[in-house]
Amino acid sequence: MASKQVFLKDLKVADLKRELEERECETTGKKADLQNRLREALENEENKITENSSCLQKQIGEYVDGKFEEIENKLVTVEEFQNEFLEVERKIETLSLESGEQQRVVNTALKSPGSDIDRLTRANGWSLAEKATAMTLALRGDATDILQTLSLEEQDDYHQLVKHLEMRYGQSHLEHVYHSQLKNRYQKSNESLQEFEADIARLVRLAYSSTSENVMERLAVQAFLDGLRDAETRQALTLARPSKLVDALARALEFEAAKQSCRSQAKVRKMEEDVEKGISNEADIRRVVNEILDKRPIRRWNGVKDTHITI
Structure with a gap:
């Protein structure tokens, strides 16, 4: 004051x-x-x-x-999402990859984390930056290395983050490569039908990953038919019109087995004919020799008549 x-x-x-x-x-x-x-x-x-x-x-x-x-609430939500993501990873590791159906199960499981992020985003009202943060926290293993190549602005940009992840780990940009490989895929000389069918199924799934199952099956069947080495097998399958690749393989194996059986029977018949022909030739030779011997003049030597020898 x-x-x-x-x-x-x-x-x-x-x-x-x-x-x-x-x-x-x-x-x-x-x-x-x-x-x-x-x-x-x-x-x-x-x-x-x-x-x-x-x-x-x-x-x-x-x-x-x-x-x-x-x-704090968002961190708890992100932690829950991480736990869900880890659970998905554990489930994927336990899956077997012995068949195409099991492979589709794996692909479905791999897509689930993305849908979880979308659900969490809607539930929590996240912005794109917060969604990008959740995606960043969910990365594991080698996928985290991609963050070192991105600026802070790109890490906060969800679309840029997804774009870079897709470029490194996705397959959409390789579809044209798989299209070309499928178009030029033919059965090799030492390749079995089963091996050829398995590779066709793999290429079709990679080249047309976003296509429906029915369309994918038709494309696989057509590629299988076009690539077969044996023209007769290809013609038989074309007439059979299989709707699925597994049916085409089964028909091809049946036709190959039937054709092999026919070839074996033909060989047996040819061998029998050759044997019969050989026997006939031997009989003809015996007959000619006997005729020649029969026509020889009778000669005496020291008063002994020559003896005919019959073969």
């Missing part, structure tokens, strides 16, 4: 009136009245500042507490 009295005491009347005018206070009266009036105005201003400061601090505290609580 002493500092204010000294301050006000040093002000002239004109200065006091100017300060009062700025505060919209009355400017009439003696110098002492002006000083008292300005002192009251300054004290009121100080009280208002103190009250506003206290109110502002209270509001800031409430806001910060609310944000901390919100962040």
Whole structure:
């Protein structure tokens, strides 16, 4: 208060009136009245500042507490998502990859984390940046290395993050390569029908991953027919019109077995004919030799008649 009295005491009347005018206070009266009036105005201003400061601090505290609580809830949700993602990974590791059906199960399980993120995003009202954060926290193993190649802005951009992950680990950008491989895939000379069918199924699934199962089956059957080495087998399957690749393989194996059986029977018949022909030739030779011997003149040697030898 002493500092204010000294301050006000040093002000002239004109200065006091100017300060009062700025505060919209009355400017009439003696110098002492002006000083008292300005002192009251300054004290009121100080009280208002103190009250506003206290109110502002209270509001800031409430806001910060609310944000901390919100962040804690989101961290709990992200932790739950991580647990779900780890559970999916454990399930994938236990799956067997011995058949195409089991492979489809694995592909379905691999897609589930993305759908979980979408559900969590809708449930929590996450923004794209928060969704990108959840995706980043869900990365495991070598996938985390991709974060080192991204800027902080790209890491917070969900679409950019998904784009880079798709470029590194996805297969959509390789579909044209698989299309070309499938188009030029023919059965090799030392390749069995089962091996050829398995590779056709693999290439079709890679080249047409977003296609329905029915369309994929038709494409696989056509690629299998076009790539067969044996023209007769290809013709037989074309007439049979199999609807599934596994049916085409079964028909091809049946036809190959039947054709092999026919070839074996033909070989047996040819061998029998050759034997019969050989026997007939031997009989003809015997007959000719006997005829020649029969036509030889009878000669005597020392009074002994030559003896005919019959073969």
